[in-house]
Amino acid sequence: MNLRKSLEAEQGLFIAEGEKVIRRAVGTGFPVRSFLMAHRWLEPLSDVLDTLDAPVYVADDATVEGVAGFQVHRGALASLERLPLPTVEDLVTRAHRILVLEDLVDHANVGALFRCAAALGIEAVVLSPRCADPLYRRSIKVSMGAVFAIPYARMPNWHEGLGTLRASGFRLLALTPDQAAVPLDKAPMGERVALMLGSEGDGLSSRWLNEADEAVCIPMSATAMSNGVDSLNVVAAGAIACHALLRP
Amino acid sequence: MNLRKSLEAEQGLFIAEGEKVIRRAVGTGFPVRSFLMAHRWLEPLSDVLDTLDAPVYVADDATVEGVAGFQVHRGALASLERLPLPTVEDLVTRAHRILVLEDLVDHANVGALFRCAAALGIEAVVLSPRCADPLYRRSIKVSMGAVFAIPYARMPNWHEGLGTLRASGFRLLALTPDQAAVPLDKAPMGERVALMLGSEGDGLSSRWLNEADEAVCIPMSATAMSNGVDSLNVVAAGAIACHALLRP
Incomplete structure (x- = not known):
């Protein structure tokens, strides 16, 4: 396989x-x-x-x-x-709300996030160099075909990837489980927003977290935290975040 | 198996x-x-x-x-x-925000929804008689243990199940992909709210939809709809809805 x-x-x-x-x-x-x-x-x-x-x-x-x-x-x-993918610059030229996925390894999660992104009006997805392939069979299936509906590109270089987005005028929001971050609903949005999601186990790399304009979190229930339920899976978190991104 | x-x-x-x-x-x-x-x-x-x-x-x-x-x-x-489950009446006595799952057959989805519910502060989960078992191994695993953190009960009877909740003072919100329903963010909440989620393929039964106090939807992108991406999976939809349920 x-x-x-x-x-x-x-x-x-x-x-x-x-x-x-x-x-x-x-x-x-x-x-x-x-x-x-x-x-x-x-x-x-x-x-x-x-x-x-x-x-x-x-x-x-x-x-x-x-x-x-x-x-x-x-x-x-x-x-x-496959068709040639656009460059990141070309992909985001006219977009206002995009998703950036760093090193997600699970094809089902990538597919599910494309489905969320497409359904909720995110205009494009940018993948880190090591992110799982949206055109792998399982990604396509879980996405219900959304991988065909939403344009995407892959960064050629992990180190420089976010710089390209910032140069294109995007405000970079890093989603983190860290409850000290700004609650997503309170984060100022702006004209062009890139929402960054990290890998299933480790979340965003510290490099990307540090490069972001703002770290944002989904507020967790205090009871849940004390019961050891202290995070959402990446698809649930991504769905909530995509939905929040589109508020007027 | x-x-x-x-x-x-x-x-x-x-x-x-x-x-x-x-x-x-x-x-x-x-x-x-x-x-x-x-x-x-x-x-x-x-x-x-x-x-x-x-x-x-x-x-x-x-x-x-x-x-x-x-x-x-x-x-x-x-x-x-297993420990004896509480009755639905006893389960919801002091709860203000609960989740009601109708006939979800996928253990991973049940587990993921328990994780969302627990992390986002939903206080209890009510299962329809045919809903998959939260204590099945895969449910437990995907829930990251949230099935132990959030109390739940199983309705003894599908026909009468919602009546019990209404008698306990819950406003019943039925989540549907139908875009003619009230957008979730605009639905009045109230003191006690039960959010109803339907099965993976068919959604809520028409009986339960009709019995609900209000049908609510997550607004979909018009572009996505025209591209055939017209719904979210039940976990993504449930995550967004649980998050919305807890707004002040």
């Missing part, structure tokens, strides 16, 4: 699974290399297949799974070419 | 996995039936083991996994007795 992960990204491919996701990927403009599906999917997907030159391989479910190397829940796969 | 799930609940048992969770379960007052762990855990857990009469079975990791029937990540397990 690790081999497939790295091959997919290096060779510029990704896999879309299931009719709905395939439709959205094709509709977003990703070129299709090939399809692999059980016979029963030919008819429902015929409108998509008919307009493309890509080869369609038809096989029984067991063969589809054997070729894919994972459990195929929806019987239809497409292999697509 | 289904056998284990039902046996656990029927026989009044549950399993705590890992030093931290075991400590919290024991600290919460659940009686321990037995421990099963690799030798290396005897020393770190000695303060807990020494105060209890429960037998401690020591085995190598492979045997622990073999007995457990699942992958044991942390090498230490405890089998504990």
Whole structure:
């Protein structure tokens, strides 16, 4: 699986699974290399297949799974070419509310955060160099296709990444569980805001925390803190923060 | 696995996995039936083991996994007795902000929502009769122990369940993706509020929606809606709603 992960990204491919996701990927403009599906999917997907030159391989479910190397829940796969990502500068040119993810390693969390961001009107997502791939199969699935709906870019360099955003006029808000930080609802927003979220276990790096314009927190219940429940998972925290970011 | 799930609940048992969770379960007052762990855990857990009469079975990791029937990540397990749950009436006597979960089937989602609820100061959780078990191993793990920190009860009867809450003076808010509902931030709260969340796929049943005092929604981005991203997952939505519930 690790081999497939790295091959997919290096060779510029990704896999879309299931009719709905395939439709959205094709509709977003990703070129299709090939399809692999059980016979029963030919008819429902015929409108998509008919307009493309890509080869369609038809096989029984067991063969589809054997070729894919994972459990195929929806019987239809497409292999697509990635499109070149924009630079961070180009990505954020017209954006006012963006999300910046530092080193999230869990594909499901990345997918879930894209879904939150898209649903709540965040305009773009910037990934740190080591952040998990939004086009990995599990990210796509958990995002419900939001990885196709919201534009994103990857910083080429972790050290310089935030400088680029600041130069573009973004106010950098670092979300931290530290209850000494400014409560999110009380933080001044401004014209252009970048909300920074850190990795699942460790949160934001101290370097990024220090570079932020302001550290912000979601106030936790005092009872919960005394019971040892002192933080939210990154998706819950991100959802609350994206929602707060959009207040007038 | 289904056998284990039902046996656990029927026989009044549950399993705590890992030093931290075991400590919290024991600290919460659940009686321990037995421990099963690799030798290396005897020393770190000695303060807990020494105060209890429960037998401690020591085995190598492979045997622990073999007995457990699942992958044991942390090498230490405890089998504990459930305590009787309070009635819904007793549970909510002094609560002002509660969460009501209807038929969530995913243990990870139940665990994540308990974590949100506890961290954000929700005082109690009421489960519909068919809602997944908060003391199932995965729920406990994802909740980071919050299932021990926040009291909960299970409605004996789905039809009558909301009536009990209304009789206790709760205003019933039904969270729905329907954008025609009142935006959550604009809904009047009041002294006692019960926030209702529905199942992962279908949301709240129409019966419960109709019985609610008000249907509330989290406003979605118009762009996202046109891109087909028209909802949040139940944990993200629940996190935002719990946070909103606690506004002054």
